[in-house]
Amino acid sequence: MFSPDYFWRYSRQIVLHDVGVEGQEKLKDGSVAIIGLGGLGSQVAMSLAASGVGHMRLVDFDVVSTPDLHRQLIYSERDVGYAKAEAAANRISNINRDVRVEPRCEYVSEENARDLVGDVDLVIDCTDSFQAKYTINRVCAKLKKPLIFGSAIEYYGNVATFEPWGDVCLECLYPELSDEDYPSCAVAGVLPQCVQVVGSIQSAEAVRYILGSPTLLNTLLFVDLKNYALDRLNIAQNPSCPHRANKPLSTPRVWEPTEVCSRNGRRQLLMVLESKPNVDEVYERWVRLGDAERRGRLAVEVRKPDGVYTYTAAGAILGEVDTRIDAKTAKQIITQLATTASQT
Numbered sequence: 001m002f003s004p005d006y007f008w009r010y011s012r013q014i015v016l017h018d019v020g021v022e023g024q025e026k027l028k029d030g031s032v033a034i035i036g037l038g039g040l041g042s043q044v045a046m047s048l049a050a051s052g053v054g055h056m057r058l059v060d061f062d063v064v065s066t067p068d069l070h071r072q073l074i075y076s077e078r079d080v081g082y083a084k085a086e087a088a089a090n091r092i093s094n095i096n097r098d099v100r101v102e103p104r105c106e107y108v109s110e111e112n113a114r115d116l117v118g119d120v121d122l123v124i125d126c127t128d129s130f131q132a133k134y135t136i137n138r139v140c141a142k143l144k145k146p147l148i149f150g151s152a153i154e155y156y157g158n159v160a161t162f163e164p165w166g167d168v169c170l171e172c173l174y175p176e177l178s179d180e181d182y183p184s185c186a187v188a189g190v191l192p193q194c195v196q197v198v199g200s201i202q203s204a205e206a207v208r209y210i211l212g213s214p215t216l217l218n219t220l221l222f223v224d225l226k227n228y229a230l231d232r233l234n235i236a237q238n239p240s241c242p243h244r245a246n247k248p249l250s251t252p253r254v255w256e257p258t259e260v261c262s263r264n265g266r267r268q269l270l271m272v273l274e275s276k277p278n279v280d281e282v283y284e285r286w287v288r289l290g291d292a293e294r295r296g297r298l299a300v301e302v303r304k305p306d307g308v309y310t311y312t313a314a315g316a317i318l319g320e321v322d323t324r325i326d327a328k329t330a331k332q333i334i335t336q337l338a339t340t341a342s343q344t
């Protein structure tokens with residue numbers, strides 16, 4: 001039975017016909033993995049924490065960057081340079097101390113997906129890459145985990161719920177798309193309110209799923225914030241679904257430095273290391289190179305004359321570099337840092 005304080009806190013949702021005391025118990029016992037802590041994931045995490053969902057695993061490899069702040073409302077200015085997983089977990093603990101929150105600074109890959117979602121009731125996909133989405137779809141199918149998919153770009157968004165071990169899955173709807181063929185938020189732009197609406201719908205759907213009555217199972221909700229319109233579309237089984245056909249996922253995991261985006265006088269670079277050196281060790285090594293600083297438990301930053309490079313516990317170095325440095329030189333700097341970081 002709930003304590004009077006607990007009851008008081010959630011009283012405005014307990015009175016809802018669909019929730020009640022029994023529903024609130026389900027939320028309290030519920031556990032979710034939120035994968036991707038950008039615009040969608042930060043909205044989902046805050047909303048579910050406030051609603052009293054008991055256990056939350058927060059997964060992202062990235063660090064908070066200044067252009068995130070216009071739409072990722074979970075972060076504040078002082079979080080810039082810190083791992084998103086850690087900054088988001090701190091904020092969630094401030095919103096609701098009863099939530100057991102678990103930050104995981106990791107990439108989703110075929111190797112770790114099972115570990116990330118194996119023990120939760122529900123998976124909420126808030127990533128911005130098809131590669132990650134397909135990996136999540138497949139592991140959810142294998143482990144029989146329900147999946148709430150979301151995406152948003154410019155003024156438009158999608159939400160759908162799948163039980164991908166059944167007839168219909170994400171790859172029935174969007175088969176074999178490649179990240180290279182689609183613009184990112186950095187290129188196409190995104191309306192902050194669009195990700196907030198889409199994230200709010202994902203979290204409403206998560207609550208409904210936990211309560212036992214999802215609305216968007218095998219249904220695509222198309223959100224149009226340009227015309228303030230919502231459309232629903234039934235999703236049918238796709239006879240040539242690559243997942244059903246057991247087609248292997250293409251895994252373009254490169255260990256080369258990659259330029260992610262170049263805009264407004266800044267280049268963003270990413271390099272994934274083959275090993276995942278400990279953040280403390282990287283700090284020790286980078287201190288010898290210059291102006292290194294810890295950014296919480298999960299990240300360390302080094303400042304160079306024309307750029308800032310951050311190593312996160314996911315085993316990645318992210319660089320934000322002035323465009324006066326040409327791409328080749330920037331890649332050389334990040335490669336050198338990677339070599340230093342993984343020295344034994």
Ligand SMILES: [Zn+2]
Pocket residue numbers: 167168169170171172173238241242243244
């Ligand atoms: Zn399918």
